[in-house]
Amino acid sequence: MKRILVPSDLSDISENALRVAVDIADRADAEIYLINFTEHPVETFTATGEIDKKYADEENIYTVQLVQKYQQQLSALSTKYGAGGRTIHFQVYDDELKGGIVDFIKDYNIDLVVMGTSGEESADEFFSGNHTEQVIEVATCPVLSVKKHYVKSDYNTIILGLDTERDSKDNFSQAAAYLNDLADSLGARIDIVNIVKPGTNDKVKIERKLIDFAARYGIKDHSVTIVESDDKEKGLINFARTHSAGLLAVFSHAEDGFFRIFRDNLSEELTMSSDVPVLTINLHNV
Structure with a gap:
């Protein structure tokens, strides 16, 4: 970095x-x-x-x-x-x-x-x-x-909001390398967070997928957390706030034009709503 x-x-x-x-x-x-x-x-x-x-x-x-x-x-x-x-x-x-x-x-x-x-x-x-x-x-x-009213805080924790969905264009290896580089530079720990609907029964299976993901792509000094919320955006933002996160990170599939409008683009929603700075890594570009 x-x-x-x-x-x-x-x-x-x-x-x-x-x-x-x-x-x-x-x-x-x-x-x-x-x-x-x-x-x-x-x-x-x-x-x-x-x-x-x-x-x-x-x-x-x-x-x-x-x-x-x-x-x-x-x-x-x-x-x-x-x-x-x-x-x-x-x-x-x-x-x-x-x-x-x-x-x-x-x-x-x-x-x-x-x-x-x-x-x-x-x-x-x-x-x-x-x-x-x-x-x-x-x-x-x-x-x-x-955001324009952001006030300086520490960067000891990076919250990585992660879904288990992916496609063939996703470059997770490079995305994880970027994230590790930033975390090393800031001296930060990474908390991998997945948002599930309340009452979800397969949380153990999801947690295992996240642990396997972190191991496969070499994400350093991390923890894994499953959070229940009806809204992914609000769930991530609330978790970041309550855990005093310095940054909120997401891997994105950002697209151009009409196609982008009809996708559930969590990165865009977070950029608009989160008071915590949002780090976006476009998996199709890196």
């Missing part, structure tokens, strides 16, 4: 995500990449942060000035949170968010994306999800979503 990407729209929500990224980076001795994704015609900045004027033609002057403003704001955030020798790189990246994330993760070998989220989804975003969900759909590394 050496490189953390924080996409920023320079809002209070994304600054809160930066605070969480700093907490994790301090524990993991990681570098942070604070990036604003905006399509623009600017190719270079001078050593003082000014735009190279040969690229600032009149046709693009408004966008150029906007990029310059973003660059200055990112620089200020880097200075504000870079105290104590932290490494925070910053850049206005020439691409829209969804496509830019894919390229940036690949080009810079990013290990974790930390994103702020309002926990809201407007009608015009329904078919593509909010920005965090769009990133989860395409990211080839884990994505940590942080």
Whole structure:
């Protein structure tokens, strides 16, 4: 866990995500990449942060000035949170968010994306999800979503909400490796939790499946818990709250467009509802 990407729209929500990224980076001795994704015609900045004027033609002057403003704001955030020798790189990246994330993760070998989220989804975003969900759909590394009012806590426990269902595209080996890496970096223990309906009779069988899963994929320093609840989302969130979890992790099958809407996407529900930061690993991408 050496490189953390924080996409920023320079809002209070994304600054809160930066605070969480700093907490994790301090524990993991990681570098942070604070990036604003905006399509623009600017190719270079001078050593003082000014735009190279040969690229600032009149046709693009408004966008150029906007990029310059973003660059200055990112620089200020880097200075504000870079105290104590932290490494925070910053850049206005020439691409829209969804496509830019894919390229940036690949080009810079990013290990974790930390994103702020309002926990809201407007009608015009329904078919593509909010920005965090769009990133989860395409990211080839884990994505940590942080609500805007999240207050710093310890990261001693990671709750992994795990189902026993799977398909041929699921890459559990890599997902478990990512989770172990993060847990090692944070010094955290993993509690594997499965939510079952009240009165379920085969809890012993389910527990055995979870134990076998942990052994097969090498999940370190863990425990297994079966929780009864009529609602998976509420059951996981309540368990995370009552056990003072630092992170709530889920393995996702995030899909694009219409197909995503008709799936029981627990990751999306948790991202919208949970006050505990939600770590999502897309099993089809990692």
